[in-house]
Amino acid sequence: xxxxxxxxxxxxxxxxxxxxxxxxxxxxxxxxxxxxxxxxxxx
Amino acid sequence: xxxxxxxxxxxxxxxxxxxxxxxxxxxxxxxxxxxxxxxxxxxxxxxxxxxxxxxxxxxxxxxxxxxxxxxxxxxxxxxxxxxxxxxxx
Amino acid sequence: xxxxxxxxxxxxxxxxxxxxxxxxxxxxxxxxxxxxxxxxxxxxxxxxxxxxxxxxxxxxxxxxxxxxxxxxxxxxxxxxxxxxxxxxxxxxxxxxxxxxxxxxxxxxxxxxxxxxxxxxxxxxxxxxxxxxxxxxxxxxxxxxxxxxxxxxxxxxxxxxxxxxxxxxxxxxxxxxxxxxxxxxxxxxxxxxxxxxxxxxxxxxxxxxxxxxxxxxxxxxxxxxxxxxxxxxxxxxxxxxxxxxxxxxxxxxxxxxxxxxxxxxxxxxxxxxxxxxxxxxxxxxxxxxxxxxxxxxxxxxxxxxxxxxxxxxxxxxxxxx
Numbered sequence: 001x002x003x004x005x006x007x008x009x010x011x012x013x014x015x016x017x018x019x020x021x022x023x024x025x026x027x028x029x030x031x032x033x034x035x036x037x038x039x040x041x042x043x
Numbered sequence: 044x045x046x047x048x049x050x051x052x053x054x055x056x057x058x059x060x061x062x063x064x065x066x067x068x069x070x071x072x073x074x075x076x077x078x079x080x081x082x083x084x085x086x087x088x089x090x091x092x093x094x095x096x097x098x099x100x101x102x103x104x105x106x107x108x109x110x111x112x113x114x115x116x117x118x119x120x121x122x123x124x125x126x127x128x129x130x131x132x
Numbered sequence: 133x134x135x136x137x138x139x140x141x142x143x144x145x146x147x148x149x150x151x152x153x154x155x156x157x158x159x160x161x162x163x164x165x166x167x168x169x170x171x172x173x174x175x176x177x178x179x180x181x182x183x184x185x186x187x188x189x190x191x192x193x194x195x196x197x198x199x200x201x202x203x204x205x206x207x208x209x210x211x212x213x214x215x216x217x218x219x220x221x222x223x224x225x226x227x228x229x230x231x232x233x234x235x236x237x238x239x240x241x242x243x244x245x246x247x248x249x250x251x252x253x254x255x256x257x258x259x260x261x262x263x264x265x266x267x268x269x270x271x272x273x274x275x276x277x278x279x280x281x282x283x284x285x286x287x288x289x290x291x292x293x294x295x296x297x298x299x300x301x302x303x304x305x306x307x308x309x310x311x312x313x314x315x316x317x318x319x320x321x322x323x324x325x326x327x328x329x330x331x332x333x334x335x336x337x338x339x340x341x342x343x344x345x346x347x348x349x350x351x352x353x354x355x356x357x358x359x360x361x362x363x364x365x366x367x368x369x370x371x372x373x374x375x376x377x378x379x380x381x382x383x384x385x386x387x388x389x390x391x392x393x394x395x396x397x398x399x400x401x402x403x404x405x406x407x408x409x410x411x412x413x414x415x416x417x418x419x420x421x422x423x424x425x426x427x428x429x430x431x432x433x434x435x436x437x438x439x440x441x442x443x444x445x446x447x448x449x450x451x452x
Contacts, residue, residue: 001367011411016369020420028098029109035090042083
């Protein structure tokens with residue numbers, strides 16, 4: 001991500017290119033924690 | 044006696060694989076242990092497939108998430124399989 | 133000439149059938165009658181093509197109808213009242229449709245329709261819809277589709293289908309309150325306050341949905357809040373977006389058939405807590421993968437693909 005400081009009166013220009021890892025991974029992990037919990041006998 | 048995964052892990056008979064499934068550490072496991080592990084993995088695969096369907100991602104992606112989770116959560120002293128080699132965590 | 137009535141699942145339809153020996157022409161004449169749409173499922177090619185599509189209400193009224201039943205060349209007028217259809221969690225409610233048939237080609241007619249609402253699976257609804265349709269047995273040319281959606285208006289100038297394949301079309305949305313969409317999708321992380329105009333060229337195929345060069349713009353100022361987990365160490369762009377007061381916000385949307393999306397965002401504004409409110413120009417590209425997002429929003433509701441064919445382990449799941 002590059003930040004360009006042009007003349008003081010000009011706005012700060014922020015350019016960025018991001019890949020978003022959706023919360024799906026977090027959600028799946030939470031679901032797996034439940035499904036493979038202690039009493040599931042599967043972990 | 045009914046087999047229990049926790050005990051088998053304590054005894055070093057089975058361990059967690061980097062595929063998200065349980066693997067057998069000992070070289071000549073009994074038929075009972077083999078079918079026990081097979082049953083555990085079938086149940087896990089069904090859970091992974093349901094999670095994949097619910098989260099709209101592929102089964103392989105869920106298996107990868109599960110593998111990371113299982114390896115992280117493995118107790119010290121239990122076996123994990125990294126690149127085909129068993130070692131104690 | 134044979135006169136009598138056609139029995140169709142407890143409905144009697146007065147019918148006059150003329151077979152002209154000399155010219156060898158057949159003519160079926162149906163006088164004023166009506167019957168529930170539900171019983172017509174197997175007759176109408178369109179409904180037959182979508183077995184999962186259920187007719188949940190509606191009555192077909194035949195004002196007059198006559199023509200050759202073999203070549204399906206009819207003239208006359210039909211109307212359907214309080215038609216309701218259901219396809220998984222996509223529901224069409226209370227449509228009234230008139231169809232003026234002409235003998236020019238088989239099953240040719242021109243339709244005028246009004247629909248009270250189309251409820252999308254994601255919990256949002258299009259209301260007060262109206263559209264026109266020219267159809268033959270295999271081709272359906274919808275036009276002037278318009279209605280209300282998310283506080284604004286939705287319009288589709290042209291929408292053509294050949295049998296069941298949908299030709300690329302463009303969705304025009306104006307004055308859309310995106311926040312109500314985000315709320316419906318239970319998004320806790322993103323909120324945006326102003327209204328947007330969107331132009332979404334869509335390519336819909338049986339197993340893939342694409343947005344190609346979609347655009348969105350909000351000419352009015354507003355506040356965008358994107359909660360990112362990074363907090364202070366988050367990238368400066370995401371720090372700015374935590375509470376970004378913008379004058380104008382615009383960008384593009386592309387969504388591939390595999391579910392890869394690319395959103396470009398262009399905005400000018402400031403965040404009181406970043407660079408102590410000094411003006412910031414943001415030029416961002418966001419990429420990610422959300423397979424079947426459109427299909428789950430429109431049809432299934434949950435984030436799961438309804439058709440499990442791409443999940444090879446279908447039999448493993450033992451889902452009937």
